[in-house]
Amino acid sequence: MSSASASAQHVSSYDIYDVRQYAFSYKDAQPEKDTSVAARMARHRELYYNRGARRTVEALLIVHVHQHPHVLVLQIGNTFFKLPGGRCRPDESEHDCLYRKLTKRLGPPSFANAATTAVTAAAEDPIRRRVSIGELVAVWYRPNFENLMYPYCPPHITSPKEVRKLYICALPASFEFHVPRNFKMFAVPLFHLYDNPKRYGSHIAKIPEALSRFHFNRV
Amino acid sequence: MSSASASAQHVSSYDIYDVRQYAFSYKDAQPEKDTSVAARMARHRELYYNRGARRTVEALLIVHVHQHPHVLVLQIGNTFFKLPGGRCRPDESEHDCLYRKLTKRLGPPSFANAATTAVTAAAEDPIRRRVSIGELVAVWYRPNFENLMYPYCPPHITSPKEVRKLYICALPASFEFHVPRNFKMFAVPLFHLYDNPKRYGSHIAKIPEALSRFHFNRV
Ligand SMILES: [Zn+2]
Ligand SMILES: [Zn+2]
Ligand SMILES: [Zn+2]
Ligand SMILES: [Zn+2]
Numbered sequence: 365m366s367s368a369s370a371s372a373q374h375v376s377s378y379d380i381y382d383v384r385q386y387a388f389s390y391k392d393a394q395p396e397k398d399t400s401v402a403a404r405m406a407r408h409r410e411l412y413y414n415r416g417a418r419r420t421v422e423a424l425l426i427v428h429v430h431q432h433p434h435v436l437v438l439q440i441g442n443t444f445f446k447l448p449g450g451r452c453r454p455d456e457s458e459h460d461c462l463y464r465k466l467t468k469r470l471g472p473p474s475f476a477n478a479a480t481t482a483v484t485a486a487a488e489d490p491i492r493r494r495v496s497i498g499e500l501v502a503v504w505y506r507p508n509f510e511n512l513m514y515p516y517c518p519p520h521i522t523s524p525k526e527v528r529k530l531y532i533c534a535l536p537a538s539f540e541f542h543v544p545r546n547f548k549m550f551a552v553p554l555f556h557l558y559d560n561p562k563r564y565g566s567h568i569a570k571i572p573e574a575l576s577r578f579h580f581n582r583v
Numbered sequence: 584m585s586s587a588s589a590s591a592q593h594v595s596s597y598d599i600y601d602v603r604q605y606a607f608s609y610k611d612a613q614p615e616k617d618t619s620v621a622a623r624m625a626r627h628r629e630l631y632y633n634r635g636a637r638r639t640v641e642a643l644l645i646v647h648v649h650q651h652p653h654v655l656v657l658q659i660g661n662t663f664f665k666l667p668g669g670r671c672r673p674d675e676s677e678h679d680c681l682y683r684k685l686t687k688r689l690g691p692p693s694f695a696n697a698a699t700t701a702v703t704a705a706a707e708d709p710i711r712r713r714v715s716i717g718e719l720v721a722v723w724y725r726p727n728f729e730n731l732m733y734p735y736c737p738p739h740i741t742s743p744k745e746v747r748k749l750y751i752c753a754l755p756a757s758f759e760f761h762v763p764r765n766f767k768m769f770a771v772p773l774f775h776l777y778d779n780p781k782r783y784g785s786h787i788a789k790i791p792e793a794l795s796r797f798h799f800n801r802v
Contacts, residue, residue, distance in 0.1 A: 375719060432738050500594060503795040515795035516773040519651050554735045573792040576722040576734035 376499060377579035378534055383427040383434065383551050385538045391473040393546040396440060405509045408525065412509075415454055418526040421462045422449030423533045424501060424571065427551055428582050434551035435571055437564070438469070438543070445564050447530070459497055462531060467491045470541045494539060498532040502574040504567045513567055528567065530574065537583065595718060596798035597753055602646040602653065602770050604757045610692040612765040615659060624728045627744065631728075634673055637745040640681045641668030642752045643720060643790065646770055647801045653770035654790055656783070657688070657762070664783050666749070677748060678716055685752075686710045689760045713755040721749040721793040723786045732786055747786065749793065756802065 398404035408418060424447065425436040437445050448469045452461040467475050471491045504513040506526035517524055543549045552564075554572040561569040617623035627637060643666065644655040656664050667688045671680040686694050690710045723732040725745035736743055762768045771783075773791040780788040 433735070500796045502792065514774070514777065515791045516652070516777070518774055519772070553738070555733070555737055558733065558735070570792050572734045573721065573789050574795075576793075577719045 375579050376577065377581055378426065378498065378532065379537075379583050380426045380428050380433060380580045381535065381537050381583050383429050386427065386535075387538075387540040388549060389540060389542055390545045391542040392544065394469070394544040395546065401511060409509050412525055417524055418506075419452040419458065419461075420450065420526060420528040421452060421458045421465070422447035422528065422530050423462055423466055423497075424530055424575070425495075425533055425535055426575075426580065427535070428580070429551060429553065431582050432553050432555070433575070433580050434553050435557065435568075436541075437550055437552050437568060439548045439550060440546065445568055447568065458529060458531075462497055462533075463489075463492050466495065466533075469547075470543065472540075472542050490539070494536040496534045498534050500529055501532050501578075502530040502567070502570070504528040504530075515570070530567075530571075532575070532578070594798050595796065596800055597645065597717065597751065598756075598802050599645045599647050599652060599799045600754065600756050600802050602648050605646065605754075606757075606759040607768060608759060608761055609764045610761040611763065613688070613763040614765065620730060628728050631744055636743055637725075638671040638677065638680075639669065639745055639747040640671060640677045640684070641666040641747065641749050642681055642685055642716075643749055643794070644714075644752055644754055645794075645799065646754070647799070648770055648772065650801050651772050651774070652794070652799050653772050654776065654787075655760075656769055656771050656787060658767045658769060659765065664787055666787065677750075681716055681750060681752075682708075682711050685714065688766075689762065691759075691761050709758070713758060715753045717751040717753050719748055720751050720797075721786070721789070723747040723749075734789070749786075749790075751794070751797070 398407060411418065427434050427436065437447060439445050448466055449462060450465040450469075452458060456464075467489055471489060475489050475491070502515065504515055504527075505517045505521070505524040506513045506528070507518045507521040507524050509525055513526075513528065541549065554575070557564055557569050558572045559569065563569075617626055630637065646653050646655065656666060658664050667685055668681060669684040669688075671677060675683075686708055690708060694708050694710070721734065723734055723746075724736045724740070724743040725732045725747070726737045726740040726743050728744055732745075732747065760768065773794065776783055776788050777791045778788065782788075
């Protein structure tokens, strides 16, 4: 099993496993709610006026491919990359939301719909049972209804439109991921993400910076 | 006084104070050992063959200027920026080294030379008494004797030439910094550092990403 600990040298360490320890199978497609950036921003704006700032949580799932750390990322179509995760409901904790989204996106098909509340099926859900949510590694702020996000709240923005938090998750030594048919899942090495915002988008391209302080114990 | 704590939401928080709480005065110049990048790399190479990989530690000292977090950075001449810190001695801990370097660079002149060992004058040194070293926030690796550094150890580099670690430090509510006359010290806002490697160098420009997970309590 995985473990997280902090030593006297202030180093957080996570066990990571060879990608071949994991199985990936497909399940039914999960269509995206928006088909364009414009549509996404329009819906975001509408929700903002009803519910206030959007809170988003995403998971960093790390494996290794012959010893190099890789991040599991999802691709929709042939261009857009995203991390597993999503928007918190108004009264939902980040923790509960991240489990709900991970289960929906990557859990067995039988749990994808059942996991609509924090307590549902928690006892049997393999995501909740075997993946543990670790430390907060990065926070991104969206000051306006635009694609640009920043790793700080820009000056004189009293109410950012979205606050997005990335949590590292500890994976078990083996696991079966169930990926919706309209997504592809890739294990991308840190050196491929680094300084590559054109391909991955800025917050995914900056994952290496956010992970630099961790020690990965390659099992 | 400053405090560091982690809540149930995994958020590390630090108290930061208005820059006007701090005093800055000059002390004798501390000439750099190398006058060019080429000279620095040549000396680095020589030390590497005698002592192995260089271990470097640097301090992130954070203040606020009308509520916006700013990082204290040193400028040498009119171009080159650096953080307070430096190279660990072969058997020195990162902790001891960071205090030694902070005292030498920013402590009262009477301590600048005295603080040559970990135990010297520890009881009276205002840096050791009042600045506390907090969490590791970023690690940078130099694979070759070149300026390029990465936030991960690149593949197939078994022995990086330098490993540089950035620690956040908790400042007291007021303090007097003593800056060598050949340096200038600036409080640079995160939004100025961000995406500005041409001016600040890559590892300083990426401080905002490394700090995004922290909550700064502006006192
Ligand atoms: Zn938690
Ligand atoms: Zn302002
Ligand atoms: Zn310590
Ligand atoms: Zn390899």
